[in-house]
Amino acid sequence: MTYTPETIEPKWQQRWAERRTNEPDLDRAEKPFYNLMMFPYPSAEGLHVGNFYAFTGSDVFGRFMRMQGHTVFEPIGFDAFGIHSENFALKVGTHPNVLIPQNIKNFTRQLTQLGGMFDWKHVLSTTDPAYYKWTQWLFLQLYHAGKAYKKKAAVNWCPSCKTVLANEQVINGACERCGSQVEQRALEQWFFKITDYAQRLLDNLDDKSKMDWSATTTTAQRNWVGRSSGAEVDFAAGGETIRVYTTRPDTIFGATFMVLAPEHPLVAKLTTPAQQSAVAAYQQAAAAKDVVARKVETKDKTGVFTGGYATNPATGQPIPVWIADYVLMDYGTGAIMAVPAHDERDFAFATKFHLPILRVVASGDETASTPITEPSAETDGSRLVNSGAFDGKPVTDGAAAIVAWLEAKHVAKGVIKYRLYDWCISRQRYWGPPIPIIYCDACGPVPVPEKDLPVLLPHIEDFRPDDSGISPLARHKEWYHVACPTCGKQGRRETDVSDTFLDSAWYFYRYLGTEFADRALDANRVKKWLPVPMYIGGNEHAVLHLLYSRFIAMVLQERGLVHFDEPFRKFRAHGLIVKDGAKMSKSKGNVVNPDEYVARWGADTLRLFLMFLGPFEEGGDFRDAGLTGPRRFLERLWDLVGQCERRTLSGDEIHRDVMIKWNATKKKVTHDLETLGYNTAIAALMELLNTMRETNCSERQIVKDMVLMVAPFAPHFAEECWERLGGQTSVFDAKWPAWNEGLTQDAVVEIVVQVNGKTRSVIKAGRGSQESQVLPKAQKDDTVRRFLDGKEIVKVIFVKDRLINIVVR
RNA sequence: GCGAACGUGGCGAAACUGGCAGACGCGCAGGACUUAGGAUCCUGUCCCUCACGGGGUGCGGGUUCGACUCCCGCCGUUCGCACCA
Numbered sequence: 039m040t041y042t043p044e045t046i047e048p049k050w051q052q053r054w055a056e057r058r059t060n061e062p063d064l065d066r067a068e069k070p071f072y073n074l075m076m077f078p079y080p081s082a083e084g085l086h087v088g089n090f091y092a093f094t095g096s097d098v099f100g101r102f103m104r105m106q107g108h109t110v111f112e113p114i115g116f117d118a119f120g121i122h123s124e125n126f127a128l129k130v131g132t133h134p135n136v137l138i139p140q141n142i143k144n145f146t147r148q149l150t151q152l153g154g155m156f157d158w159k160h161v162l163s164t165t166d167p168a169y170y171k172w173t174q175w176l177f178l179q180l181y182h183a184g185k186a187y188k189k190k191a192a193v194n195w196c197p198s199c200k201t202v203l204a205n206e207q208v209i210n211g212a213c214e215r216c217g218s219q220v221e222q223r224a225l226e227q228w229f230f231k232i233t234d235y236a237q238r239l240l241d242n243l244d245d246k247s248k249m250d251w252s253a254t255t256t257t258a259q260r261n262w263v264g265r266s267s268g269a270e271v272d273f274a275a276g277g278e279t280i281r282v283y284t285t286r287p288d289t290i291f292g293a294t295f296m297v298l299a300p301e302h303p304l305v306a307k308l309t310t311p312a313q314q315s316a317v318a319a320y321q322q323a324a325a326a327k328d329v330v331a332r333k334v335e336t337k338d339k340t341g342v343f344t345g346g347y348a349t350n351p352a353t354g355q356p357i358p359v360w361i362a363d364y365v366l367m368d369y370g371t372g373a374i375m376a377v378p379a380h381d382e383r384d385f386a387f388a389t390k391f392h393l394p395i396l397r398v399v400a401s402g403d404e405t406a407s408t409p410i411t412e413p414s415a416e417t418d419g420s421r422l423v424n425s426g427a428f429d430g431k432p433v434t435d436g437a438a439a440i441v442a443w444l445e446a447k448h449v450a451k452g453v454i455k456y457r458l459y460d461w462c463i464s465r466q467r468y469w470g471p472p473i474p475i476i477y478c479d480a481c482g483p484v485p486v487p488e489k490d491l492p493v494l495l496p497h498i499e500d501f502r503p504d505d506s507g508i509s510p511l512a513r514h515k516e517w518y519h520v521a522c523p524t525c526g527k528q529g530r531r532e533t534d535v536s537d538t539f540l541d542s543a544w545y546f547y548r549y550l551g552t553e554f555a556d557r558a559l560d561a562n563r564v565k566k567w568l569p570v571p572m573y574i575g576g577n578e579h580a581v582l583h584l585l586y587s588r589f590i591a592m593v594l595q596e597r598g599l600v601h602f603d604e605p606f607r608k609f610r611a612h613g614l615i616v617k618d619g620a621k622m623s624k625s626k627g628n629v630v631n632p633d634e635y636v637a638r639w640g641a642d643t644l645r646l647f648l649m650f651l652g653p654f655e656e657g658g659d660f661r662d663a664g665l666t667g668p669r670r671f672l673e674r675l676w677d678l679v680g681q682c683e684r685r686t687l688s689g690d691e692i693h694r695d696v697m698i699k700w701n702a703t704k705k706k707v708t709h710d711l712e713t714l715g716y717n718t719a720i721a722a723l724m725e726l727l728n729t730m731r732e733t734n735c736s737e738r739q740i741v742k743d744m745v746l747m748v749a750p751f752a753p754h755f756a757e758e759c760w761e762r763l764g765g766q767t768s769v770f771d772a773k774w775p776a777w778n779e780g781l782t783q784d785a786v787v788e789i790v791v792q793v794n795g796k797t798r799s800v801i802k803a804g805r806g807s808q809e810s811q812v813l814p815k816a817q818k819d820d821t822v823r824r825f826l827d828g829k830e831i832v833k834v835i836f837v838k839d840r841l842i843n844i845v846v847r
Numbered sequence: 848g849c850g851a852a853c854g855u856g857g858c859g860a861a862a863c864u865g866g867c868a869g870a871c872g873c874g875c876a877g878g879a880c881u882u883a884g885g886a887u888c889c890u891g892u893c894c895c896u897c898a899c900g901g902g903g904u905g906c907g908g909g910u911u912c913g914a915c916u917c918c919c920g921c922c923g924u925u926c927g928c929a930c931c932a
Contacts, residue, residue, distance in 0.1 A: 722871080
């Protein structure tokens with residue numbers, strides 16, 4: 039009988055569905071384990087091999103946990119709203135209402151073929167009114183918590199996608215989706231106050247009891263929140279006060295000029311008549327440049343003198359006030375004190391415009407008068423100079439002393455700042471959940487009552503956005519005209535929809551209660567299953583999605599809806615699958631579609647191959663040639679199952695080497711699966727198979743264990759083998775093999791014998807032998823003797839069960 | 848520019864807290880079985896050397912009886928962030 043995945047795989051997929059193998063009882067599970075993977079965006083191209091890789095890696099873990107005796111809930115769904123889908127719909131000229139169901143159907147087919155342990159009973163799509171009803175409800179939760187507000191804001195506008203982008207969606211000044219240069223526009227937008235949680239979002243990252251995340255991810259989050267501590271200092275300028283933020287208050291004596299952002303409100307007041315036209319021209323030029331150009335275009339400094347002066351509160355000296363676009367209005371206070379001696383940008387500016395540069399920090403043999411040739415921001419081991427009473431103080435102490443001194447004079451206070459911005463969730467687009475707000479001339483903005491949810495997204499044909507900057511929904515009076523829920527007068531619906539990231543910030547709650555039409559999340563199930571013990575997904579979401587989900591959990595906790603503030607106890611990012619060293623992308627035409635590989639090799643072989651490619655958290659290069667190895671392995675194991683002994687041999691009948699290998703493999707595979715070391719787990723299974731073949735062993739118990747251990751990787755294959763071996767239930771309801779610790783190592787070990795650190799021989803000795811037993815044996819070894827001959831033994835290093843190193847002279 | 852990760856055969860990669868470098872797999876070479884082989888099985892496969900032996904984990908140094916592993920300095924690749932005061 040030969041191995042035929044093309045018949046075996048559909049057979050088991052059908053059985054799993056019929057027998058509801060993968061649909062745990064969410065209310066009665068005793069050892070619940072929520073195995074979460076990031077749900078896909080159902081693109082028209084279908085699942086690519088990178089998705090396949092990610093889902094397989096997560097599925098292997100889920101299946102392993104199940105065999106360990108947990109009741110595993112492994113849901114899947116579709117993140118189907120958003121610009122991505124909408125843009126594709128626009129491109130092909132088909133309505134997303136038509137397109138998305140087709141894509142979901144295709145994805146469902148592919149996900150089924152992959153053999154994932156998905157609970158299809160709880161599948162969801164964010165575009166389903168039964169889902170987004172609760173996304174709207176979530177918006178209202180934030181609204182009632184005072185965490186949602188509206189403001190007119192300069193926003194990133196993508197002229198090609200015709201929508202507002204979050205700062206996070208602007209990459210180097212370009213739209214992350216289409217690559218167009220982003221412009222600045224002022225629009226009324228809904229924001230979530232994520233900044234209220236900045237410190238908590240940081241603190242929890244260090245709380246091991248709440249979060250076990252890989253360091254790269256936590257670092258990315260930490261950088262994103264961007265905490266800095268410094269001081270706000272007031273500089274008097276005429277009758278006005280210019281407030282600056284600085285992280286280096288210790289250098290204030292070196293502040294020889296000030297720079298304001300061109301948009302700074304005080305610019306007009308400070309500008310002297312003589313400078314007016316120059317300043318106005320500069321402001322205009324800066325406004326014309328979009329946010330991005332200012333940030334990216336060039337690091338060459340430009341600027342204009344306002345003609346005004348401010349007083350340095352430390353020195354009492356007047357210093358000129360300039361404007362320049364390297365100072366950004368939206369960070370700090372939009373104004374800086376410039377310390378050219380110790381800041382690279384200020385130095386460049388001062389050099390270009392011939393402004394004074396005064397050293398206030400010296401290190402090593404530098405003195406107060408050592409000229410500055412390049413700016414230095416060194417603090418360690420440096421001391422203050424040219425700083426009045428603070429001269430000679432180490433910089434670190436000096437900072438605190440200077441802040442205290444300025445605070446006493448009421449011109450400064452220590453502050454903590456974060457780079458994190460509030461989350462703009464408004465989108466002037468069609469393909470998203472309408473934001474559930476009604477504007478009433480009499481009552482102002484009124485939240486849609488919960489009983490009126492969902493606010494259905496109407497089917498409109500003209501969903502194309504235009505340059506007006508308003509949502510396509512704003513062209514449909516029949517939809518947005520609605521009675522005010524409070525006073526009954528004619529009101530107007532909010533015509534913006536919400537950001538896709540809001541859909542995905544809470545989907546893992548909804549999985550647990552898709553069958554409930556009357557509540558977003560079910561309290562008992564939330565209590566039982568959450569927080570998520572293992573979340574696996576892509577690093578591209580290391581910042582945004584994960585940060586937003588964390589924020590939402592914090593708000594839900596405060597609302598008393600959940601019992602935790604960190605939704606993902608453990609997060610692991612899988613690596614990236616590349617093709618010929620390059621990232622797969624449509625434009626490069628190197629996207630690998632898994633379908634043809636499933637058809638040719640079977641899903642199990644593809645799964646095994648992908649997991650064997652390299653460390654799961656590092657990804658790898660997809661090469662067709664590699665599939666033969668895993669396929670051969672399955673075929674050989676298949677044959678072994680066929681040749682398997684009828685009876686179970688007693689321990690004594692099994693070859694000692696096989697016995698050891700068998701137990702050692704069980705231990706290693708178990709450990710490797712726990713730590714996502716899939717590639718080495720597979721290698722260990724291959725080794726065991728090789729040992730079996732070399733020793734002509736087909737012992738039933740061992741073969742059974744091999745089938746069990748390969749099951750997470752090759753589920754259909756394992757089910758079929760298990761059935762051939764007489765298994766009555768699903769192999770995934772069988773118990774994960776246990777091992778005998780005493781038999782994982784041989785009683786006789788090989789000990790390396792070195793002379794002066796070079797390996798000369800290997801001798802056998804009983805496990806646990808002492809140096810006194812091993813040394814004489816080593817000295818008797820022929821080869822070793824040659825190297826010891828006529829030499830004096832200076833020292834012997836003995837590492838138990840491993841090595842003996844004889845140092846001679 | 849800043850931050851992080853990484854650098855091991857022809858290729859993907861192993862190597863637990865410093866202890867036989869190259870497990871496992873691909874590929875390649877030779878052989879067996881075959882009308883045939885792009886199927887299967889067996890053997891070999893880091894480099895130099897007939898051998899004894901020597902060299903070898905990006906490059907240069909250091910610590911150590913012993914370094915892929917730790918430390919210092921370069922070079923290179925990848926990924927984040929990027930005028931954040």
